[in-house]
Amino acid sequence: MRLIAMVLGCVLAANGMAQQALWGGNDIVSPQVNDDRTVTFRLYAPNAERVEVEGDFLSPVTASTPVGETESPGKAVMTKNKDGVWEYTTSPLASELYSYTFLADGLRMTDPSNVYQLRDVASISNIFIVGGQPGDIYSVQDVPHGNLAKVWYPSPTMNMTRRMTVYTPAGYEDSERSYPVLYLLHGAGGDENSWSELGRAAQIMDNLIAQGKAEPMIVVMTNGNASRQAAPGEAPNSMSKPALFVPGMMDGSFEKAFADVMDYVEKHYRTLDDKAHRAIAGLSMGGFHAMQISALYPDRFDYVGLFSAAIHSNNKSDVYSGFERNLARQFCEPPLLYWIGIGRSDFLYKDNTAYREKLDGLGYRYEYTETEGGHIWRNWRIYLTAFAQRLFSPNRH
Amino acid sequence: MRLIAMVLGCVLAANGMAQQALWGGNDIVSPQVNDDRTVTFRLYAPNAERVEVEGDFLSPVTASTPVGETESPGKAVMTKNKDGVWEYTTSPLASELYSYTFLADGLRMTDPSNVYQLRDVASISNIFIVGGQPGDIYSVQDVPHGNLAKVWYPSPTMNMTRRMTVYTPAGYEDSERSYPVLYLLHGAGGDENSWSELGRAAQIMDNLIAQGKAEPMIVVMTNGNASRQAAPGEAPNSMSKPALFVPGMMDGSFEKAFADVMDYVEKHYRTLDDKAHRAIAGLSMGGFHAMQISALYPDRFDYVGLFSAAIHSNNKSDVYSGFERNLARQFCEPPLLYWIGIGRSDFLYKDNTAYREKLDGLGYRYEYTETEGGHIWRNWRIYLTAFAQRLFSPNRH
Numbered sequence: 080m081r082l083i084a085m086v087l088g089c090v091l092a093a094n095g096m097a098q099q100a101l102w103g104g105n106d107i108v109s110p111q112v113n114d115d116r117t118v119t120f121r122l123y124a125p126n127a128e129r130v131e132v133e134g135d136f137l138s139p140v141t142a143s144t145p146v147g148e149t150e151s152p153g154k155a156v157m158t159k160n161k162d163g164v165w166e167y168t169t170s171p172l173a174s175e176l177y178s179y180t181f182l183a184d185g186l187r188m189t190d191p192s193n194v195y196q197l198r199d200v201a202s203i204s205n206i207f208i209v210g211g212q213p214g215d216i217y218s219v220q221d222v223p224h225g226n227l228a229k230v231w232y233p234s235p236t237m238n239m240t241r242r243m244t245v246y247t248p249a250g251y252e253d254s255e256r257s258y259p260v261l262y263l264l265h266g267a268g269g270d271e272n273s274w275s276e277l278g279r280a281a282q283i284m285d286n287l288i289a290q291g292k293a294e295p296m297i298v299v300m301t302n303g304n305a306s307r308q309a310a311p312g313e314a315p316n317s318m319s320k321p322a323l324f325v326p327g328m329m330d331g332s333f334e335k336a337f338a339d340v341m342d343y344v345e346k347h348y349r350t351l352d353d354k355a356h357r358a359i360a361g362l363s364m365g366g367f368h369a370m371q372i373s374a375l376y377p378d379r380f381d382y383v384g385l386f387s388a389a390i391h392s393n394n395k396s397d398v399y400s401g402f403e404r405n406l407a408r409q410f411c412e413p414p415l416l417y418w419i420g421i422g423r424s425d426f427l428y429k430d431n432t433a434y435r436e437k438l439d440g441l442g443y444r445y446e447y448t449e450t451e452g453g454h455i456w457r458n459w460r461i462y463l464t465a466f467a468q469r470l471f472s473p474n475r476h
Numbered sequence: 477m478r479l480i481a482m483v484l485g486c487v488l489a490a491n492g493m494a495q496q497a498l499w500g501g502n503d504i505v506s507p508q509v510n511d512d513r514t515v516t517f518r519l520y521a522p523n524a525e526r527v528e529v530e531g532d533f534l535s536p537v538t539a540s541t542p543v544g545e546t547e548s549p550g551k552a553v554m555t556k557n558k559d560g561v562w563e564y565t566t567s568p569l570a571s572e573l574y575s576y577t578f579l580a581d582g583l584r585m586t587d588p589s590n591v592y593q594l595r596d597v598a599s600i601s602n603i604f605i606v607g608g609q610p611g612d613i614y615s616v617q618d619v620p621h622g623n624l625a626k627v628w629y630p631s632p633t634m635n636m637t638r639r640m641t642v643y644t645p646a647g648y649e650d651s652e653r654s655y656p657v658l659y660l661l662h663g664a665g666g667d668e669n670s671w672s673e674l675g676r677a678a679q680i681m682d683n684l685i686a687q688g689k690a691e692p693m694i695v696v697m698t699n700g701n702a703s704r705q706a707a708p709g710e711a712p713n714s715m716s717k718p719a720l721f722v723p724g725m726m727d728g729s730f731e732k733a734f735a736d737v738m739d740y741v742e743k744h745y746r747t748l749d750d751k752a753h754r755a756i757a758g759l760s761m762g763g764f765h766a767m768q769i770s771a772l773y774p775d776r777f778d779y780v781g782l783f784s785a786a787i788h789s790n791n792k793s794d795v796y797s798g799f800e801r802n803l804a805r806q807f808c809e810p811p812l813l814y815w816i817g818i819g820r821s822d823f824l825y826k827d828n829t830a831y832r833e834k835l836d837g838l839g840y841r842y843e844y845t846e847t848e849g850g851h852i853w854r855n856w857r858i859y860l861t862a863f864a865q866r867l868f869s870p871n872r873h
Contacts, residue, residue: 108717126581184523188585194598194718195709198591208715221712224637228625231646240621249628252744312592315618318605320505321591347649 107164109192110179110207116171118207120179121192125163127183131156132167134179135457154182174211175457176279178204197277199456200268201321215286216464217279222289223249227281229271229313232343236336242302242309243340244271246281247348248288248295257349259471260297261382262340263463264361264368266389268323270310271302274463277456283464294471296358299344303365305333329364329389331396334371341379355415358470360384362459363427367391371398373414374405381415382470386462387422387454390430410443416469417445420462422452504561506589507576507604513568515604517576518589522560524580528553529564531576532854551579571608572854573676575601594674596853597665598718612683613861614676619686620646624678626668626710629740633733638699639706640737641668643678644745645685645692654746656868657694658779659737660860661758661765663786665720667707668699671860674853680861691868693755696741700758700765702730726761726786728793731768738776752812755867757781759856760824764788768795770811771802778812779867783859784819784851787827807840813866814842817859819849 109121120132137153157165178197181188189196193205208214225248234241251258263280265273274280280298287293306327308314345352359380361369366388373383375398392399417438421431438445448465450458506518517529534550554562575594578585586593590602605611622645631638648655660677662670671677677695684690703724705711742749754777758766763785770780772795789796814835818828835842845862847855 124583127583183580183583183585186521186524186580186583186585187588188580188583189600191584191600192717194595194600195715196593196600201591203586203588203591203593219706219710219712219714224628224639226625226627228623230623230649231621242621252627309616313616315616317616318592320589 107192109190110205112207112209113168116173116209117168118172118177118209119166119168120157120181120190122157122165122181122183122190123163124165124183125159127159127165129156129184130159130165131182132179133182133187134177135455136169136172136175136177136179152179157181172209174209174214176206176208176214176217176460178206180204198321199277200323213461213464217282217460218286219282220286220289222285224285225249225281225288226252227275232340232347234336234339236339237305237332239308241307242271242313244275244300245344245348246275246284246298246300248284248297250295251297251349255349257351258295258297259351259356259358260299260344260348261358261360261467261470262299262301262337262369262372264301264303264359264365266303266361266363266365266387267325267328268321269365270304270307270313270321271300272310274298274300277459278463279460280463283460284467287464287467293467296467296471297344297348297350299340301337301340303333303361303368304328305330305336329367329392330394331371331398333368334375334396334398337368337372338376341376354379354381356381356471358382358384358466360386360418360463360466361388362386362462363454364389371402371405374402374409377405377409378412382418382466383414383416384418384420384462384466385431386420386459386466387425387427388419388431388434389427390434406443407441410441413444417443418448418466418469419445420448420450420458420465422450422454422458424451424453425458426454504589506587507602509604509606510565513570513606514565515569515574515606516563516565517554517578517587519554519562519578519580519587520560521562521580522556524556524562526553526581527556527562528579529576530579530584531574532852533566533569533572533574533576549576569606571606571611573603573605573611573614573857575603577601595718596674597720610858610861614679614857615683616679617683617686619682621682622646622678622685623649624672629737629744631733631736633736634702634729636705638704639668639710640699641672641697642741642745643672643681643695643697645681645694647692648694648746652746654748655692655694656748656753656755657696657741657745658755658757658864658867659696659698659734659766659769661698661700661756661762663700663758663760663762663784664722664725665718666762667701667704667710667718668697669707671695671697674856675860676857677860680857681864684861684864690864693864693868694741694745694747696737698734698737700730700762701725702727702733726764726789727791728768728795730765731772731793731795734765734769735773738773751776751778753778753868755779755781755863757783757815757860757863758785759783759859760851761786768799768802771799771806774802774806775809779815779863780811780813781815781817781859781863782828783817783856783863784822784824785816785828785831786824787831803840804838807838810841814840815845815863815866816842817845817847817855817862819847819851819855821848821850822855823851 111119131154133154135152157167190205304325311321359369366385373380508516530551532549554564587602701722708718756766763782770777
């Protein structure tokens with residue numbers, strides 16, 4: 080590295096570059112995933128009195144976690160070495176995508192040695208992946224990759240242009256065939272970037288498709304805040320702090336405007352435009368949206384996924400007041416797969432139990448998956464991985 | 477906000493959500509761009525002894541900066557109020573996109589109240605924009621937006637698939653017309669994300685096109701590290717610390733493999749495939765690439781932009797040893813615009829002066845723009861804004 084730097088330093092310039100804006104970073108390696116699956120964190124902070132690492136790998140959720148109890152990441156105190164570098168090494172970790180931050184004398188900060196970060200609503204954390212399963216599914220592998228586009232589309236219903244993320248599978252650009260579509264919806268505080276960033280949707284789809292475990296499909300990731308054009312920073316005058324709650328959330332307008340999304344996608348992409356080739360799934364608020372939309376357009380979706388879904392809205396929208404009737408219509412000719420997944424300690428667990436009892440009472444068939452943990456992205460990545468493998472092929476369901 | 481939160485809190489769930497993963501952030505507003513164009517920074521750090529803000533707005537580069545002198549952002553000491561919040565307010569700032577970090581007792585950290593961040597090589601800084609000119613050009617405005625796609629393409633020359641970013645202008649998806657193409661290349665330490673993120677290329681193009689100041693065009697932003705498939709984190713096994721120097725940089729292979737890029741783009745997009753409708757520009761190493769590529773393919777580009785270009789490589793590639801001959805061939809039928817821009821304190825200033833003298837000696841026409849400051853993104857955004865307005869229309873040059 081020193082040699083390369085010297086040679087190229089000569090190539091580019093004899094002087095000055097080192098002090099100019101191109102340089103960055105430091106010599107600390109953090110995090111370091113070790114061969115024994117332990118992970119070492121390091122922070123150079125010679126003046127700090129106490130440094131902690133806070134991460135979701137420090138509080139493994141166990142089956143004994145009482146239902147409804149909240150989760151928060153655990154903390155570990157780091158140790159300062161003689162060079163002023165604080166270190167902490169975990170016990171061996173199960174394969175997963177983990178997130179963490181540091182606390183230096185109580186001040187929360189991201190790891191300056193790790194540029195891999197994700198924003199969740201208004202918080203930014205560092206991430207790392209421990210390989211194996213499911214970590215490898217969330218990682219970029221040496222397989223054909225789909226493309227990911229940020230697409231502006233007109234929404235006549237909302238009288239605005241809006242932004243969505245569209246994944247087209249590897250091969251799409253060089254084929255003439257038409258593809259099925261999965262509409263994948265985010266939760267409160269999220270946006271059209273959430274599934275591709277926090278949810279690793281492109282990596283999951285690339286890897287499942289490459290392994291023959293999922294059909295090649297287009298994945299459309301909308302912005303579920305119908306009053307907003309786009310993610311924070313991507314719409315005019317939107318570079319303020321992202322909020323969990325957005326005006327107009329869950330008031331029926333996103334569901335009504337969803338026809339605009341389908342119209343645009345089916346006009347601009349090579350799609351298979353029948354019920355057997357459309358799926359819709361969402362997490363939390365997006366699960367609620369998927370539940371409502373699949374009922375509001377009862378002949379459109381053969382595959383429905385409710386991931387840790389919100390079940391109720393207090394809003395008096397005619398969409399929601401018509402839900403019972405819409406649901407009945409949807410199940411006249413029932414979807415091939417109505418998939419419900421939730422974590423045992425999710426605060427929406429009881430609501431989901433009640434919803435399943437209602438479906439049971441009506442004789443509507445669904446599949447149910449229960450996992451450890453709460454209302455967290457770890458579960459939503461697991462659910463997407465499971466759900467995507469069930470779509471669009473007779474031998475998958 | 478409290479009312480909305482209460483109402484929607486009821487909507488989504490009666491319990492627990494507040495403590496689960498959906499929440500994030502704090503109540504501090506930072507940065508706050510005030511009406512008088514001053515900017516206030518805030519950090520809640522009750523235990524800190526000293527907090528500073530370091531940013532590029534604190535060391536305005538003046539005409540008196542000696543040529544070759546390096547720039548580093550200035551620092552200002554913040555003041556702690558009784559609530560443990562450190563504050564600093566700048567003097568009124570000129571319109572610009574600025575970046576900054578905090579130093580808490582010497583420990584560098586990003587602003588936890590500002591999710592808008594950019595990575596430059598291995599460093600992450602917060603950003604904010606002060607409106608006016610040029611800040612408004614760098615901001616998302618209420619104008620039609622182009623789409624931005626991450627596209628994988630085959631590079632037979634490099635025997636791998638590689639990733640690029642493609643901007644298609646507003647209207648592309650709903651027209652049948654063909655468009656001119658600008659190939660826009662990054663510098664050392666950069667990748668296919670640099671121009672759309674640090675360079676605000678999509679915002680600049682959206683705004684210039686909407687104002688009628690630039691022709692609608694496709695902008696192709698490649699990865700100029702020919703040995704790499706994609707940006708750090710986007711290729712297999714690449715989640716390590718991004719480096720300024722990458723094996724195989726400026727060894728002639730990117731220039732040779734550039735035919736693969738043009739082949740893919742012209743096959744997969746509706747492009748105007750003649751010299752009059754192709755432009756190539758790049759910054760630093762990318763300026764060197766633009767210089768070499770436009771000469772290596774002498775009949776392809778009527779518009780060439782060298783932004784703070786590197787001029788020399790020590791590599792013995794036949795591409796580089798053939799440059800004089802290639803350049804002569806390129807200027808047999810000279811490009812309509814050969815545009816050179818550099819900052820007065822750039823460490824490559826002298827090399828660019830020598831290159832201009834060489835062009836002068838050969839009688840090759842070019843245009844030259846000199847700005848304040850050094851080898852920094854502020855200048856590259858300015859150069860893109862200027863260059864893009866000169867492209868693809870007889871009345872623009």
